[in-house]
Amino acid sequence: MFLNLVLGIVDRLRAPITAFGIDFDRFRELLRVKLLLEFRTSVLGQGGMGDVAFVLTLVGFWLMGILTGVAALVLGPSVWMGATTGLLMGMLFLLLIVHYGNILVDTTDIxxxxxxxxxxxxxFASRLAHMMVYVGALAVVFMSGNLMLAVFRGPALAVLALGPLCAFLAVVLTVGVVAGAFAFLLRVLGPARFQRATLWMQVVVMAAMMGGGQLVRFFSRDAGPVLDENLHWLKWVFPPLHFVGLYDFVLGERTVENGAALGLALGLPLVAVIGTLKLASRFFVAGLDGSIHLGGTPRGGWRPTLFARLGVPLCRSHAQRAGFGLALALSRRDPFYLRAALPSLIAFPVMAIGMGLNLPDPPGLAPALALLVVGLPTVLQSALFCTDGEASWLLEASPVGERDAVLQGAVKGLIVGTIAPALLGAGLFLVLLRGSGEILPVILALELVAIAMLVSLLRWHHGMPFSRSPKQQAVDWSNMGHIFMLLLAGLFVAGVHVALAWNPWVLWISVVLSPVPMYALFRRVDRIRLHAGRRR
Amino acid sequence: MGATIRVEGLRKSYGGRSVLDGVDLEVQAGTIFGYIGPNGAGKTTTVKILTGLLGDFEGEVRVGGLDPREQPVELKETIGYVPENAVLYEALTVAELLLFVGRLHGLDDAVIRARADEFLDVFELKSRLPTRVSTLSKGMRQKLLLTSAVLHAPQVVFLDEPLSGLDVNAAILVKNFLRALADSGRTVFYCSHVMDVVERVCDRIAILDGGKLVAEGTFDELSAARGGGSLERIFAELTGEGEDVELAERLVRALDGDGV
Structure with a gap:
C-alpha cells in the first residue's frame, strides 16, 4: 500500500520529472524495484521501512514536532515557523549526512x-527519490505532531496551509543541498575519487556539526561580541528565517525584507534541485564503481603493515590471527563499514575535544572523554556488516570448529585498528590544545575510557564481524541494554576521573596503576564468545 | 587404492521439493571424478554436503573416512573447495586473502608464504600480491581461488567450474595440475558443464539428472553403453529434450515477434 502511495505520487509528478531531463519510465522502475526489495525484507527487525530504528526515528521526529508545536503556543507564530523549519532541517541534515545520504552512493546494485x-x-534521480521517501515520511510525522498544537495558536488557516508548504520546501532544500554536495564532488573530482571524497565530506560535516561549535568557541573566546553584533546577515543565509519571512509576508507584513525572504524560500529549493540534477548528469554510474579506502595497501606484498605486526604478540592462535588480519584490513577499506562507522567515530572525538577545551577543570576532561565510550557500539555494530558479506563462505568452508577464536582476533583487530587510534588521537589533540600540563589528566581519562570500553566489550552480544551483507542488516536489540549501560558507564568514568584527578599524588598513582586492569581486561578478550543467536 | 568418497542413499529436499533422490557414489583415491548434470540437477547440493557445508540430509556419506555431518571440522581440514561464482573480500589484497584463508586452516605464515609464492609465481600473479582482489580479472580471481583452496595441501579437492575465466594456457596448466594431484594419490571431484574438458580430464564420470544418477563409469564405458559419440551427445540423450534445434529457432522467433 505504501509502495503504491509512493508510486502514485511519482506518477503525478511525471511532467516535472521529465522536464528535468530524466527518463521517467526507467526512473520509476528503478525506484519501484529498490523500494520493493526493501519492503520484502522489512519484517520487524530488518532493514528498510520496517526497520525498528526507522520506527524509533519516526517517534523521535513526532516528539520533536510536538516540541516545536509548543513553541507556537508559547512564543508565537513567527518563532514557531523558524523553530519548526530550523529543527526539521537540522535533524534531516544530520540524518542525511550520517545515514540516508548513503543511499546516493549505495553500490550494492550497481x-x-x-x-x-x-x-x-x-x-541519480531515482536514488534521490529513494532518499526522499524516507525523509518525506519523517517530515510528515514531524509536521503531524507540530500542526496538532500550532493550529490552536492560529490563525488556523495560515498554519495549516503554510506549515506543510514551508516544511515541504525545507525538506526539498535540505535534500537538494546534501545531494548537491555529492553531485558537486562527483563533477569536480571525477568518478575515481567520488566515493572517497563523499566519505570525507560526511566525516567533516558531521564532525563540524558535533564539535565545530565548541572548537569555534574555544578559538574565538575574545571575538564573541563582534560575532554577536554581525548576526543580522544570518537572515539572508539561514533558510529557516526565509520561511519566517514568507509566513510574515503572507500574513500581512509586506516589507521588502519579507518579500526577499519569500523569494528565497520559494526559489532556493528549486535552485538546489535543478542544480543538483544538472551536476549529476555525468559520471554517476562510474562514480559508484569507484574505490574507497583509508591508508595505503602494503607495498611489499607479504610485508605486514605496522598495525598488522601487532597481530603476532596479541593473538594466540592462527584463527585469531585470521580474524585480526581480516578486521584490520576491512575496517580501513570496506566501503560499507567506513560509511557506517567513520563519521561517528571521528565526530565523537571531535565533540569530546570541543567539550574538553571549553569546560572548566575539574570536571573538564572527564565528561568530554566519557563521550568516547559511547562511540564503541558504533564500531561493533557497523563491523557486523561488509560490502562482501557473502565472502564469509570462506569461514564456513574452513576447519575452524569454534569460530570464537576468529571473533576474538577480529575484536582485537578492531581495538588496535579503530578504537585505540580514535582514543589516542583525541587525547593527543587535547594535550596539544590544552597544553602539556594536562598530559596526566588526559592519560588517566584515556585509561578510564579504555577500561569502560573493555568492560562493555566483554559483556557485548557479539556476532561475527564482516560476515553479513548490508542488505541483510538487522537491528540488534540484544545489545540495546549494553548501549544504555554505556551511557551510564560514561557518566561513571567522568565521576571516577574527577575523584582521581583531584589530588596530584592520586592522579600519578592512578595513571601508573590503570594499565594493570586494562591489561587484565584485554586478556579476557580471549574468552569472548559468539552470541548464541548469532553463530553463523 | 580405496574409495575416498562413499555416498549411499543420499537424499536432500528443500521445503518438500526433492533435490537429491537416493544418490549412490564411490570415488577412488587418485582419480579425477567428473560430476555433471543439467542446471538444478543437484550437483552443487551434493558438493555442499560432501564438503560439510550442508548437514541436513538423509543417507550415509563418508569423505576420507569422515562423516561430514558429525565431523565437519576434521573433514574441512582435509579437503579444498572451489565454488562456482565465489564471492571474495574485494577490499583485501591478494596477500591478505591468502594469509586469512591459510590461517583459518591453521598454517603458519611462513608456510603460507612459501606455498603461495610458488603458486602465484607459476600463475604469474606474484606481482599482484599487494593489489586488492577487486582489481583482479576473472581469470586472476580464479587462479587466486584455486591457490587458496589447495594451500593447506588437501587430500580431496572439490572444484565447481574451475576453468571458468581462464585463458587457454592457464586452463592447460590447471588441467595438468589436476592430473598431477590425482597422480600423487589425491582425489579431485570435478563439476562442470564443459563436456569436452570433462571427457578428456576425468577418469570416471557420473551424470546426475533430477536428483538421481542416470549414468556412471569411465568415458569409454559410457560411450560403449550409448553406442559411441561424444560426452556432450551422451549427456544430451540422457538429460535433454532432444529437440534443441527446434527450441533454438523458437527463441529467435520470440525475439522477432512483438508479443501481440
Whole structure:
C-alpha cells in the first residue's frame, strides 16, 4: 500500500520529472524495484521501512514536532515557523549526512544496473527519490505532531496551509543541498575519487556539526561580541528565517525584507534541485564503481603493515590471527563499514575535544572523554556488516570448529585498528590544545575510557564481524541494554576521573596503576564468545 | 587404492521439493571424478554436503573416512573447495586473502608464504600480491581461488567450474595440475558443464539428472553403453529434450515477434 502511495505520487509528478531531463519510465522502475526489495525484507527487525530504528526515528521526529508545536503556543507564530523549519532541517541534515545520504552512493546494485541503458541523471534521480521517501515520511510525522498544537495558536488557516508548504520546501532544500554536495564532488573530482571524497565530506560535516561549535568557541573566546553584533546577515543565509519571512509576508507584513525572504524560500529549493540534477548528469554510474579506502595497501606484498605486526604478540592462535588480519584490513577499506562507522567515530572525538577545551577543570576532561565510550557500539555494530558479506563462505568452508577464536582476533583487530587510534588521537589533540600540563589528566581519562570500553566489550552480544551483507542488516536489540549501560558507564568514568584527578599524588598513582586492569581486561578478550543467536 | 568418497542413499529436499533422490557414489583415491548434470540437477547440493557445508540430509556419506555431518571440522581440514561464482573480500589484497584463508586452516605464515609464492609465481600473479582482489580479472580471481583452496595441501579437492575465466594456457596448466594431484594419490571431484574438458580430464564420470544418477563409469564405458559419440551427445540423450534445434529457432522467433 505504501509502495503504491509512493508510486502514485511519482506518477503525478511525471511532467516535472521529465522536464528535468530524466527518463521517467526507467526512473520509476528503478525506484519501484529498490523500494520493493526493501519492503520484502522489512519484517520487524530488518532493514528498510520496517526497520525498528526507522520506527524509533519516526517517534523521535513526532516528539520533536510536538516540541516545536509548543513553541507556537508559547512564543508565537513567527518563532514557531523558524523553530519548526530550523529543527526539521537540522535533524534531516544530520540524518542525511550520517545515514540516508548513503543511499546516493549505495553500490550494492550497481553491477546489475550499470550494463543497462540507464543515464547517470536518471539513476541519480531515482536514488534521490529513494532518499526522499524516507525523509518525506519523517517530515510528515514531524509536521503531524507540530500542526496538532500550532493550529490552536492560529490563525488556523495560515498554519495549516503554510506549515506543510514551508516544511515541504525545507525538506526539498535540505535534500537538494546534501545531494548537491555529492553531485558537486562527483563533477569536480571525477568518478575515481567520488566515493572517497563523499566519505570525507560526511566525516567533516558531521564532525563540524558535533564539535565545530565548541572548537569555534574555544578559538574565538575574545571575538564573541563582534560575532554577536554581525548576526543580522544570518537572515539572508539561514533558510529557516526565509520561511519566517514568507509566513510574515503572507500574513500581512509586506516589507521588502519579507518579500526577499519569500523569494528565497520559494526559489532556493528549486535552485538546489535543478542544480543538483544538472551536476549529476555525468559520471554517476562510474562514480559508484569507484574505490574507497583509508591508508595505503602494503607495498611489499607479504610485508605486514605496522598495525598488522601487532597481530603476532596479541593473538594466540592462527584463527585469531585470521580474524585480526581480516578486521584490520576491512575496517580501513570496506566501503560499507567506513560509511557506517567513520563519521561517528571521528565526530565523537571531535565533540569530546570541543567539550574538553571549553569546560572548566575539574570536571573538564572527564565528561568530554566519557563521550568516547559511547562511540564503541558504533564500531561493533557497523563491523557486523561488509560490502562482501557473502565472502564469509570462506569461514564456513574452513576447519575452524569454534569460530570464537576468529571473533576474538577480529575484536582485537578492531581495538588496535579503530578504537585505540580514535582514543589516542583525541587525547593527543587535547594535550596539544590544552597544553602539556594536562598530559596526566588526559592519560588517566584515556585509561578510564579504555577500561569502560573493555568492560562493555566483554559483556557485548557479539556476532561475527564482516560476515553479513548490508542488505541483510538487522537491528540488534540484544545489545540495546549494553548501549544504555554505556551511557551510564560514561557518566561513571567522568565521576571516577574527577575523584582521581583531584589530588596530584592520586592522579600519578592512578595513571601508573590503570594499565594493570586494562591489561587484565584485554586478556579476557580471549574468552569472548559468539552470541548464541548469532553463530553463523 | 580405496574409495575416498562413499555416498549411499543420499537424499536432500528443500521445503518438500526433492533435490537429491537416493544418490549412490564411490570415488577412488587418485582419480579425477567428473560430476555433471543439467542446471538444478543437484550437483552443487551434493558438493555442499560432501564438503560439510550442508548437514541436513538423509543417507550415509563418508569423505576420507569422515562423516561430514558429525565431523565437519576434521573433514574441512582435509579437503579444498572451489565454488562456482565465489564471492571474495574485494577490499583485501591478494596477500591478505591468502594469509586469512591459510590461517583459518591453521598454517603458519611462513608456510603460507612459501606455498603461495610458488603458486602465484607459476600463475604469474606474484606481482599482484599487494593489489586488492577487486582489481583482479576473472581469470586472476580464479587462479587466486584455486591457490587458496589447495594451500593447506588437501587430500580431496572439490572444484565447481574451475576453468571458468581462464585463458587457454592457464586452463592447460590447471588441467595438468589436476592430473598431477590425482597422480600423487589425491582425489579431485570435478563439476562442470564443459563436456569436452570433462571427457578428456576425468577418469570416471557420473551424470546426475533430477536428483538421481542416470549414468556412471569411465568415458569409454559410457560411450560403449550409448553406442559411441561424444560426452556432450551422451549427456544430451540422457538429460535433454532432444529437440534443441527446434527450441533454438523458437527463441529467435520470440525475439522477432512483438508479443501481440
Amino acid at each position: 553491477e546489475q544496473v550499470a550494463p543497462h541503458p540507464v543515464a547517470d541523471r536518471t539513476l
